[in-house]
Amino acid sequence: MMELKLSDKVQSTLCCPICNSGLEKSADTYQCINIDCKAIFPIKDGIPILINESASIFSIQDFLESRNTYFDLSPKNKFIGIIKKLIPNIGLNIKAESNYHKFNQLLISQNPYPKVLVIGGSILGKGTSSIINNPDIDLVESDISFGTRTNLICDAHNIPFADNSFDGVIIQAVLEHVVDPWRCVEEIHRILTKDGLVYAETPFMQQVHGGCYDFTRFTYLGHRRLFRKFEEVDSGIACGPAMALAWSYKYFMLSFTKSKLLRMMIELFVRLTAFPLKYLDHILIKKSTALDAASGYYFIGKKSNYILSDKELIKLYQGT
Numbered sequence: 355m356m357e358l359k360l361s362d363k364v365q366s367t368l369c370c371p372i373c374n375s376g377l378e379k380s381a382d383t384y385q386c387i388n389i390d391c392k393a394i395f396p397i398k399d400g401i402p403i404l405i406n407e408s409a410s411i412f413s414i415q416d417f418l419e420s421r422n423t424y425f426d427l428s429p430k431n432k433f434i435g436i437i438k439k440l441i442p443n444i445g446l447n448i449k450a451e452s453n454y455h456k457f458n459q460l461l462i463s464q465n466p467y468p469k470v471l472v473i474g475g476s477i478l479g480k481g482t483s484s485i486i487n488n489p490d491i492d493l494v495e496s497d498i499s500f501g502t503r504t505n506l507i508c509d510a511h512n513i514p515f516a517d518n519s520f521d522g523v524i525i526q527a528v529l530e531h532v533v534d535p536w537r538c539v540e541e542i543h544r545i546l547t548k549d550g551l552v553y554a555e556t557p558f559m560q561q562v563h564g565g566c567y568d569f570t571r572f573t574y575l576g577h578r579r580l581f582r583k584f585e586e587v588d589s590g591i592a593c594g595p596a597m598a599l600a601w602s603y604k605y606f607m608l609s610f611t612k613s614k615l616l617r618m619m620i621e622l623f624v625r626l627t628a629f630p631l632k633y634l635d636h637i638l639i640k641k642s643t644a645l646d647a648a649s650g651y652y653f654i655g656k657k658s659n660y661i662l663s664d665k666e667l668i669k670l671y672q673g674t
Contacts, residue, residue, distance in 0.1 A: 367519040371512040404514035444600040446632035450481025468521035474528035476501025559598035584655030593649035594635030646673040
C-alpha cells in the first residue's frame with residue numbers, strides 16, 4: 355500500500371487556495387490563518403481537500419461524498435477488463451520513458467533531494483518509473499479525483515502551495531482537461547523555484563476522451579506559447595500521427611451508436627484491427643513533417659523571467 359501522507363517539508367509550504375495565506379492543521383481540517391479569509395478545508399482518509407470553490411468547477415462536497423469528478427468510480431465489468439488487457443492498445447507514447455529519465459537527471463543535477471508536484475497524479479502516468487522509483491524525490495501526487503496514488507486533492511487553477519515551493523512539476527495529459535490551461539501554467543510558474551523544471555504532455559490530434567471535462571487542444575507552436583515564460587530544454591512529438599489515425603478510426607466507428615454494449619464491442623474490434631498502425635510512429639516521430647499531424651506533444655522547460663515573443667514563436671515552425 356502506498357504511503358499517502360504528505361512529508362513535513364511539503365506540508366510546510368501548503369497554503370490557502372483562495373488567498374495564498376498559510377494554513378493551520380488540526381486532526382481533520384486545514385484552516386486559513388488569514389483573519390479575512392479563515393476558510394476551512396477538510397481532510398478525508400488522510401488526504402487534504404484544498405479547493406477554491408469560487409474558482410473551480412468542483413466543490414468540496416464532491417469529494418466528501420465521493421462523486422465522480424473525472425474517473426468513473428462505479429464497478430467495472432471484470433470480463434471486459436481482462437479482454438482489454440489481452441488485446442494491444444491503439445495508443446503509443448514513444449517518448450515518455452526517455453523524457454522522464456532526462457527530467458529526472460535534470461532535477462537531481464540541480465537539487466539532490468528535489469520536491470516534485472504531479473498534477474493529475476491519481477493514476478500512474480506513462481513512463482514515470484524513473485521518477486516514481488527515485489527515493490530522493492519528495493513526490494506530491496495531486497488530482498481532482500481520488501485514485502490509488504492521490505495524496506492531495508486540488509485544482510490546478512489555484513495550486514495550494516506557496517511561491518517557489520517545488521523544484522519540478524509534472525503535468526501529463528492534463529491541460530486538455532482544465533477550463534483555463536493558461537491560468538494553470540501561470541500557477542505552475544509561480545510555485546516553481548528559480549530554474550525549476552516543468553514536464554508537460556498535451557494532445558493535439560485526439561478526440562474528446564474526458565466527457566464534459568475535455569476542453570482544449572494545442573498545435574506544436576500553441577503548446578510552446580502556453581509555456582512562453584519557460585526556457586525550452588526539449589520539446590517534440592510524444593505520440594505520432596499513426597496513433598492519431600488509429601484514434602480517428604476508433605471515434606469514427608463509435609460515432610454510430612450510444613449503446614454501451616456496442617461501444618465496448620467496437621472498441622475491442624478497433625483494437626484488434628488498428629493496433630499495428632501505432633508502430634509506424636517509431637519512423638514518423640523522427641520527421642519534422644509529422645509535427646503538423648501528431649497526436650500529442652511534450653515540453654521540458656526551465657522557469658525563466660524571459661517571455662518568448664510571438665514574433666520569435668512563429669520562427670520556431672518546423673512543419674511544411
